[in-house]
Amino acid sequence: MPRSEKHIIEQCIKGDEGAQRELYMRYRAQWYMTCMRYGKTKFEADDIMQDGLIQVYRDLLQFDEKRSKFLTWSSRIFAHTALKHLKKNRWHETFESIEVVSEKSQSNDEDVYEKLATKELIKLIQSLPDGYRIIFNMYALEGYKHKEIAEELGISEGTSKSQLSKAKKELRKMLELQLIETSKR
């Protein structure tokens, strides 16, 4: 009989190695995808994954199931770990050229996007510059508000918005290119 998530977490806190592995097996794909979204390379994603795992298991006591789902809570830790990792390595380059650009609405054919697999989408995100990637991840995928991003990253809300806009623009370009290549095949 499979153990409940709550029970597994309790056992993890007590140091049960079996439960620790079970929790890892249950969420490793989601966690790793979060790491890949923030990391520029696989190696970077691996580093974030390792640090994030340690942080998640050490902070399990602080998890409150009434406030959020475990996956949401743990993914935020991975995101936070990724940010720390980036801050440590090349933070000063991340938001170097900031230009406020106007958001331009464009029409899209949503159906064509369905052709792309998750793996390719992750690759697209990975290929974004650090600043775009971080803010796109935080805003679009983690659910942060611009104000929260600004506080978390120590930037202005305007910067956050502009980076997001650029990220979306860049992603759109890349998606279109990707679709053209896919259709050629």
Place this chain on the structure above:
Amino acid sequence: MKERDTIINYFRTKIIDSYPVEADWNVPSDEIFNAAKVHFPKKKKRRFGLFFLLSLGLAIAIAWMVIASNYVQDNLTDKQEIIITNNELSQNASVQDEIQKSAINDNPVIPPIEKNNKSQIISSNQDKKEINHQDLRSKQKEKKTGSSIIPLPSEDQSIRKKVSKSSQASERSSNIDKQQLSSKTSITQSSYSAQNPIISAPLDKIDKKSVTEQSMPLQGLSLAKLAPIRFSQLTQNEMKIKQQPFISPRKMHKWEVGLTTAPLMIMPFNISAVEEEDHERAEIKLRYFNINGYITRRFNKRLSVTTGVMFSDFDGKLAFTASELYSEELGVEDVKDYVDNNIGFGSLTINDKSTKFEVELNQGVALQVGDSLIVDGRIEANGSVYQIPLFFNYHIQKKRFDWVLHAGASFDILDISIPTLDFKVYMDDELITQPVNFPGIRERYTDFSIYAGGGVKYDLGKNLKAGAIARFDITDLFFSRIDVGLYYGF
């Protein structure tokens, strides 16, 4: 907003909302988990294996000592029986025959006493009589106090008859050379008279009948067999050794209370230490106070049980300074690693309670590989521990020393707090980190400890003992210590 509906929703749907199917690309290698696993919370190991081995060792040691002491006791008891009661001897006809033979052959066995020695031993018959009178007085005194030899059971008539026969043999042996024997017997008076009125009385004055009625002949019987040989051969020292079984042991108190303190903690690190290496300096200061009240119930000569209350209070300060290079590539610890290794990934944990803190760089600080940083950290911790122990003790009494081995457990009530933490990083003498927002952490919890150890108590007087006992906490060396204090028995 339309764009949000398209691009963002698209990515959310494809990446976040849909459960990912595991494939090669999105499954991390097991090496990552295995590397991280080392830092996961571990089960609290009680070191049962170590405890088991120690307990086994202790049990073997105790068993060995019990067996050894029983063996010695048995030997001593056997000798005592021969000298004091001699039941077996009186009931064994063959032994009686041997006694008679030895009594008959006593004469040649007794070596002639040299004149000089004889004169040294007793100068005149007058002296001898005086000594004998003293012996009789001491004999009467002992009779009154009842501290003399153990009498035979009065209902054992058969033994008495046999004893009578034996006493005749003793008389025959005593007639051989009364003067010589009485002289020799006089040698023993100083050492034996206190315990043995028969020996203290001159043989020619021993009334056979009265001796029989008082169940004394066994003493005489012993003399009949042993005196001609032993008294002529034993030196004074040897006789003193023979006296040992008659010495009553030191009084053993059923209850004992103790008040001790532990000026020394047995810890895996120094209480106050300064460690300096090439690029780092760490200082630990620990103020420690301990007081313990014990009560012990002694069950027998060897075993007792102790309980009571042990109280410990400590304040500790850890300060460290390190100069590091901001680099991973160079293989030198960087700021993050320093925090990770020394403080624990920005969180402090007491028991199961954990508090996070962050060391954030100031805005605009751009660290470059190779930057030289100075890391300065300070942590304070306070704690109070109440322990209720239950120790099982094994005693080995040697003269005034009471050696004690103990093993047991204690129920602990702990109140530990880390009120302050400060962590600063400097680059070129400029503070580059923000103040650490550490709310403090306090945890009250219960636990238990397993103790083993040993020590010694020294008799200062009738009821008072001073002792030093090492108590090793097998579960957590931090609480190991050496108790020094006074014990009062009643």
